[in-house]
Amino acid sequence: MSDPMEQFRNAFFEEATELADGMEATLLALDVQAVEAEDLHTIFRAAHSIKGNAGTFGFPAIAAFTHQVESVLDPVRQGIRPMTPDLLEHLLQAVDLIRSHLHHARQGGPLPPKDQQAQELLVAWLQTGESGPAPHLPVAGRAPAPPSAPTTGFTLRFEAPRDAFRRGVNLERIFRDLGKLGTLQAWPDAARLPGLEGMDPEDCHLAWDLRLETAASRAEVEEVFEFVAEGDNLQITPLTPAGQVPPLGEILEGEAGVSPADVREALAQQKPLGELLVEAGKVQPEAVSRALDQQQKKRSQAEAATLRVSTEKIDRLVNLVGELVITQAMLAEAAQQATSGTGEERMASALLQLDRQTRELQERVMGIRMVPVEMVFSRFPRMVHELGKQLGKDLELTMEGQATELDKTFIEMLVDPMTHLVRNAVDHGIETREERTRTGKPTTGVIALRAYSRGGHIHIEVKDDGRGLDPERILRKAIERGLLPPGAHPSDEELNLLIFEPGFSTAEQVSDVSGRGVGMDVVRQNIRTLGGRIEVDSRPGQGSTIRLILPLTLAILDGLTVRVGEETFVFPLASVLESFQSRQEDIRTVKGDREVINLRGEFIPVIRLQRLLDLDAAGSQDSGGRPLLVLVEAEGRRAAMSVDELLGQQQVVIKSLETHYRRVEGISGATILGDGRVALILDVTGLLRMETGAVVAQA
């Protein structure tokens, strides 16, 4: 952050993104039949602020576009132009384009051509209100713009038809007619001429690059070429509209008379750095693509690296620091009189105060990372709206507990899983209108998002009132896929959790929205990374609820430290049910080497951690055939894990292994013990998976 302007720019991007989000939320909440004037003002003000700031910080393209949006909104808010569902849709697209603008401007690039095109069409629609071609589907190639789109002119590339001379076409007339429309510049291009030997003098090989500054519409220009345009020999590109920055090539063509063919050739020579390096043999193509991935990752990290904190939270911190300074002064004074009795007394009270203040400071600083779950929820009204339209379903989205606070890291990691869950609920959960009417349900399907904290955990629910999961189909599918042995009788809970297996989809049809069985796998992966778990409640015909249960924070974990061999490991206390010294006679072997223990009438598999993790046998004394077992539970399954010693129960600070190393199977992270050594935190779910994996591999 050496460049002060950079800081302001970042603030601009954040604020503008927030404004765009606000515009979207207000638009979605609008009832077209009864529009609140205040809502329209809010939207208008947001567009206006973005425009003003974009201009100030040197993003003329954003300013120009938001200006156009603003000038559409103005008559609407004055009641001159009515708000229609169509207009609403187009305004939502405008918000998307503003976001795209912001995103690309932040990365220092121009708007990609696809969005550029979408923008032109959208602006044209907004200004006329006429239903031109669907603006969100820019047709590749020569999509004719609506006739009244404001133009400053066009660049044209015209390749004369080969038989033009034979047909007696008067090519000169074309240029004369074009000249009548406005100012015309023309560059002939003889590059298509064949060599003298292969040339038929009656063939026409000429082509021209033209630049026409005109107020005429595209249709008028196309008319001139009526008799010679065939296939793709005519390309018309509008010049950059007034108020936007044209590309360098375009200016050079207009001002310096550089031929478009030369510009094209020069542009074609421009190659990405990576490609040049590969060609020069300096680097392998794989290395370049890896580097590009890395760059992308860094970029998205950089974007997410800032955090907006409420002023209130900061004020409290500032107060606290003020108090600390006072305490420090008290301590200094007390230290000077340390020998006297009063000094000692004062010292003691100041230390007490310091203790309280540091603890509060710690809590508050941790609190800075907490953001309301609203940050995740807020994107869903729009998504559900779009999905409902796409799938032809009537949907209602209710949200509850948006103020529940979560660690910022969680928020980022929750977006993907939540998106998948909501998509799934809409696509597979909610039935079609016809089906709902047939089963006597209201036609409008309800998706409910809910967040609340309970017992040191945050629960987030995605609930739908659709058809629910079909246990029989899941069982059939699971046996088909070999996830369960034929004839298995899993509990409902275990069965429902199978939908999170990779590649598991019971949808008969793969739709655009979901059904490939990819999404749910991501859900489980992300939630597990966060140290959380998933519960599924489903009643056939009545709907299903998927509950994500997350720890309050990623930073600290209640753990049970144990010794296995020479190493120390930490079990997350949340997944430990009990620990006990077993009696040898309770442990039985199944099929020779799998062990189970009979615990109060229930048979539970015994997992030898030492064997599972391939640890050295050293340091593990024979516990006289009475292994120490820790009973754990994850995803509805239980297992008893054998350890060598229970060391104690303590809070540990979680450190990522992935920062400098990588993910390790069966390990969710690391922590640093009191003696400075590193201890690994066990991932119980992962261990159970490894164990079943090992069984399958042996079978």
Added chain:
Amino acid sequence: MASPQGSTQSMQQVLCFALAGEAYGIPILKVREIQAEAVITRIPKAPPYMPGVINLRGAIVPILELRQRFSLGAAPDDTRPVIVIVEVQGRTLGIRVDAVSDVLDLDPAAIKPAPELGTQTQLGREFIAGLASLPTVSGAETQAEGAMLILLDLDRLLSDGELLSLESATA
């Protein structure tokens, strides 16, 4: 890249360390610090050349056992290995070596490409950025017949190994 860039840089500084009687060098700019031996926490099922992690002032940092990586066998009992902490591609990593000797100024012109080595050895040519003959330093450790320094290409060494291959497997 660790490869020297012609005459743009007059001298290149390298950190020299010993491994099974041979002298190796890595660019000093990649080195963050040198640590005495620390307790390594073993990672389950990790390959022998990347046995575990250490606590580097609160950060969990993996250790690369260079002897294992190059199949040079276990260190004799009287060696007291040190850990060279390097930063490569945004990651911090400790490299365990037999001993660190000193920092040398190398003339880039003195660095020669390595000849093709047999595929028998684990240390293929791809990890070697170049070979340099050491200026005979008077007084320092006795370096017979103008000893040779093997310059390692850290980026290659790491991208070949554990870190990247396994990261992509979980991605």
